[in-house]
Amino acid sequence: MIRNPILPGFNADPSICRVGGDYYIATSTFEWFPGVQIHHSGDLVNWRLVKRPLERASQLDMRGNPDSGGVWAPCLSYADGLFWLVYTDVKRLDGNFKDAHNYIVTAPAIEGPWSDPVYVNSSGFDPSLFHDDDGRKWFLNMQWNHVSTGVGGNPKHPSFDGILMQEYDAAEGRLVGPVRNIFAGSPHGLVEGPHLFKRGGWYYLTTAEGGTGYDHAVTMARARRIDGPYELHPDIHLITSKDAPDAVLQRAGHGQMVETPNGEVYHTHLCSRPLPGLRRSPLGRETAIQRCVWGDDGWLRLAQGGHVPAVEVEAPKGAPEPTERETRRYDFSGPDLPADFQWLRTPYPERIFSLTDNPGRLRLIGRESIGSWFEQALVARRQEDFDFRAETALGFDPDTYQQAAGLVHYYNRHKFHFLAATFHPGKGRVLRIMSCPGDWPDGRLTFPLSEPLSIPDHGAVALAAEVHGAELQFFFSLEGDEDWQKIGPMLDASIVSDEAGRGEHGSFTGAFVGMAAFDTSGRARVADFDHFVYRPGSGR
Numbered sequence: 001m002i003r004n005p006i007l008p009g010f011n012a013d014p015s016i017c018r019v020g021g022d023y024y025i026a027t028s029t030f031e032w033f034p035g036v037q038i039h040h041s042g043d044l045v046n047w048r049l050v051k052r053p054l055e056r057a058s059q060l061d062m063r064g065n066p067d068s069g070g071v072w073a074p075c076l077s078y079a080d081g082l083f084w085l086v087y088t089d090v091k092r093l094d095g096n097f098k099d100a101h102n103y104i105v106t107a108p109a110i111e112g113p114w115s116d117p118v119y120v121n122s123s124g125f126d127p128s129l130f131h132d133d134d135g136r137k138w139f140l141n142m143q144w145n146h147v148s149t150g151v152g153g154n155p156k157h158p159s160f161d162g163i164l165m166q167e168y169d170a171a172e173g174r175l176v177g178p179v180r181n182i183f184a185g186s187p188h189g190l191v192e193g194p195h196l197f198k199r200g201g202w203y204y205l206t207t208a209e210g211g212t213g214y215d216h217a218v219t220m221a222r223a224r225r226i227d228g229p230y231e232l233h234p235d236i237h238l239i240t241s242k243d244a245p246d247a248v249l250q251r252a253g254h255g256q257m258v259e260t261p262n263g264e265v266y267h268t269h270l271c272s273r274p275l276p277g278l279r280r281s282p283l284g285r286e287t288a289i290q291r292c293v294w295g296d297d298g299w300l301r302l303a304q305g306g307h308v309p310a311v312e313v314e315a316p317k318g319a320p321e322p323t324e325r326e327t328r329r330y331d332f333s334g335p336d337l338p339a340d341f342q343w344l345r346t347p348y349p350e351r352i353f354s355l356t357d358n359p360g361r362l363r364l365i366g367r368e369s370i371g372s373w374f375e376q377a378l379v380a381r382r383q384e385d386f387d388f389r390a391e392t393a394l395g396f397d398p399d400t401y402q403q404a405a406g407l408v409h410y411y412n413r414h415k416f417h418f419l420a421a422t423f424h425p426g427k428g429r430v431l432r433i434m435s436c437p438g439d440w441p442d443g444r445l446t447f448p449l450s451e452p453l454s455i456p457d458h459g460a461v462a463l464a465a466e467v468h469g470a471e472l473q474f475f476f477s478l479e480g481d482e483d484w485q486k487i488g489p490m491l492d493a494s495i496v497s498d499e500a501g502r503g504e505h506g507s508f509t510g511a512f513v514g515m516a517a518f519d520t521s522g523r524a525r526v527a528d529f530d531h532f533v534y535r536p537g538s539g540r
Helices: none
Strands: 012-019 022-028 037-041 048-051 070-079 082-092 099-107 118-121 128-131 137-144 160-169 174-183 192-199 202-209 217-223 231-240 250-253 257-259 265-272 286-294 300-302 328-330 341-344 362-365 377-382 387-395 403-412 415-424 428-437 461-468 471-478 485-492 512-519 526-536
Touching: 012 257, 012 265, 012 286, 022 070, 070 128, 070 192, 082 128, 099 137, 118 137, 118 174, 128 192, 137 174, 137 192, 174 202, 231 250, 231 265, 231 300, 362 377, 362 512, 377 403, 387 403, 387 512, 403 428, 403 461, 415 461, 415 471, 415 485, 428 485, 512 526
Parallel strands: 012 070, 217 250
Antiparallel strands: 012 022, 022 037, 037 048, 070 082, 082 099, 099 118, 128 137, 137 160, 160 174, 192 202, 202 217, 217 231, 250 265, 257 265, 265 286, 286 300, 328 526, 341 377, 362 526, 377 512, 387 461, 387 526, 403 415, 403 512, 415 428, 461 471, 471 485
16 A cells, blocks of 8 residues: 655655656655755655756846745656656735746766756746657646736636647747637636646646635646647546545645556645644645546546545556665764755855864754854754654854754744754853744744753753643753753744644745754854754654
8 A cells, every 4th residue: 555645744745756666756846955945756646855956047046035045846757768857936925916937957877967947938937848748849838827816716816827839849948939828727716736637638737726825725627639728627626635634644736647557547736734732834835646437438537536546556566565764863974964854945065064174973053043144054964753853962152142053843834843053141051942932923932941041151061842732842851970860941942843833825845853053143153963863752
């Protein structure tokens, strides 16, 4: 069986591509760098991260991009001996405007080398590229209407102004011919995320609708001509949990179909798993996959019937069992950052961290404040479990309260908990907790410790965080002491989630846990981290 989600933790907007017996899924990374996660599988059951292709400044520079801006909804395809990756870089998402620029990069292999980007257009987000069997290529994206009423009205949510299609000339690297609006969506509204699939003389179009909250859905339509007219699926939606509030997989929508070499059909989709009793999803929007079947009427449906996605799905014949998740320890012994980790926005990581300045340590170089949209030293990995423990140890000698370094449970600038070593004018080196419990848009801090805790002025300090559902407890241990001590009260871990702060339609990533440092004095104080441990708990 396939166990959903197949990509736990923040992995949204899955685009799936098969090349021979190999499957690849590309997912959104938003403001996290490098851009786009690509996972590989040979069986649709077990997946491994193999590449983040947008890894240099010529491909992606997100300094100044807002929280939940950056890389939206990539589309991965294979044709003409190349992998093609289409993506959006969103520079603004608030108010009437979406400044969203669409690009294409190519590579002869998933591992690269990936090309510099070709700019395509900026008329909307969620682009895809369809390679027709006559050799022509078609570029699709949703169209954003900034002069509409935005939300509400008739038709519903008119700022989502249909799916545009235009031919793409690969030799010239530009769009050619007329722009056509081929699909206005269903009455459910907010049409986006288009993907085309051709079968039996029909062009099948799947889109995302209903917004990326609890009304999300995969909608299907088809046409005999690529430019339409497209008729809606008799059930309208292929996948949705909008009418199933008790389903484990909520917010289901936005995905793409794929056929196995034996003709079996599967459809990826994003989903979330809210904490029991709360409409909060700290793991963000994850990737799941459903088995589908073609009906006698030529329409695709879930194999189990209905619209609601299943947690366990029949795998392709001969597939192995899912592997169990294990504790990961990272010792920073190599010259490269371990693949599980990312940082925020900047294509110049040498400004914020080094693995060679102090070999065997991850050195963070304190820059701007935690939550900065430009240059902050924060290196973290995804939270992939409801229950987990994270540990690290650092050497850090601050001489002003403007310098801090430590362990962080982080979503964005207004949703985080940060246990940091810092300086107090009357106490010397101290531990302090800085929290931002969903205070949007201001991002004001709270300080859960009534007084910072004094620690020796020198020597390593170990920090830990245990999260159990909606509860977070920090711990510390001093050099030479093997006992862990609690520090601070139990904190609300649920605020480090999609739905906290701005709400379910305003934040699109997921919780991370990792290491951070800042030095707002501008003196770039360094902090050296010896290791990092991520230990999954019993609650998946």
